[in-house]
Ligand code: 4AD
């Protein structure tokens with residue numbers, strides 16, 4: 294049987310219980326009190342050492358970061374701040390940690406510093422809480438789809454097609470850069486490459502998920518996706534995880550219902566199962582807010598924000614309505630957006646999205662029916678010939694968190710849209726086959742997992758919610 298975790302021990306009421314625990318030392322005070330953490334909770338268990346009973350040389354090795362094994366009695370604590378503690382009978386140092394060089398000292402470190410030490414940052418309270426929440430959200434996502442009749446589908450990572458038609462792909466090649474095979478007209482000869490053609494890391498599993506929706510009915514993918522977009526922002530990664538449900542016989546209204554129900558369900562899950570970590574992160578944010586001017590402080594705490602999302606309807610607004618609202622709005626004292634909303638057809642910038650969500654509607658917003666020209670080729674054209682059945686979900690503090698659409702199921706119109714942006718029919722013959730054989734209305738969306746983790750943890754930078762972030766000029770670890 295496995296020994297209990299710190300989390301389990303701390304919720305024990307029974308005193309005088311023989312226990313044993315392994316973990317990492319956070320601090321060792323007065324040669325007597327070890328604060329021990331094993332990753333199961335932000336709380337440490339206090340291990341009390343009677344130093345006269347232990348070898349001095351052994352106690353010297355109990356330093357911050359060291360891995361230790363403790364056996365003793367779980368007793369009611371005399372000190373403040375914890376109900377129980379361990380009276381240590383046996384102590385073993387499993388792995389030493391040189392206090393001179395160990396990067397994670399028992400003090401406040403900046404997130405920048407911790408990013409440089411991403412291999413050790415989960416030994417801090419903030420990052421262990423964030424990553425436990427990430428794990429819990431991931432479980433909640435699988436649980437939701439499993440309970441709602443979806444099949445989990447694994448989309449390929451290496452693909453020959455550009456799902457978004459946006460050209461933001463990382464090439465995959467086995468060719469020797471110094472000795473590239475060339476065709477007669479001097480171009481790289483990809484027929485000599487591993488797959489005999491140009492291939493990329495996937496930007497989205499959607500097109501493959503569509504093929505499965507058109508046979509299994511309700512499917513979803515949950516896997517890594519890659520974008521070579523040079524956006525050095527706090528919301529973009531070059532490698533991120535995406536959840537993409539795809540459903541046959543479902544239109545855009547059904548897609549919005551699904552997305553809203555799904556988002557509420559996974560957030561409810563963490564509110565119910567990760568209370569301690571959420572309360573810790575909420576307090577962290579409140580401390581951060583204290584130093585801000587009053588006007589910039591959030592009027593809701595982290596848990597209030599999460600509750601708000603689960604308890605209120607998302608506002609559904611068409612792109613055209615949104616443009617009207619933005620044109621007639623005064624976003625700040627200067628009464629101007631940096632990017633002016635001049636004409637119908639322009640893409641919304643994040644300042645516009647955030648204005649709609651945070652200042653105007655003050656709740657999550659689903660924007661739909663976007664101009665065809667600013668959206669992907671696969672979205673279903675509306676009867677007006679100008680807009681497509683796209684939807685983006687915007688969240689407070691995050692901006693776009695979900696992008697989705699009803700798909701173009703009519704072969705002739707799909708071909709026109711592909712031709713308009715020069716996608717060769719040969720590249721997507723299999724995708725077009727879905728429209729040739731038993732085509733039907735179908736829809737789906739993509740949720741950026743890290744943006745969800747940001748929302749649920751209140752973390753302000755996407756680099757701090759994924760174990761090893763990949764961003765321009767950075768693929769350390
Ligand atoms: O809006 P996007 O590009 O949509 C698609 O890829 C569709 N094929 C999805 C579908 O309909 N099945 O991306 C979907 C979401 C965005 O809303 C955003 O949350 C996230 O993926 N995302 C990113 N997250 C982190 N870093 C990036 N570079 C991201 N690009 C998109």
Ligand code: MG
Pocket residue numbers: 685693695696
């Ligand atoms: Mg998008």
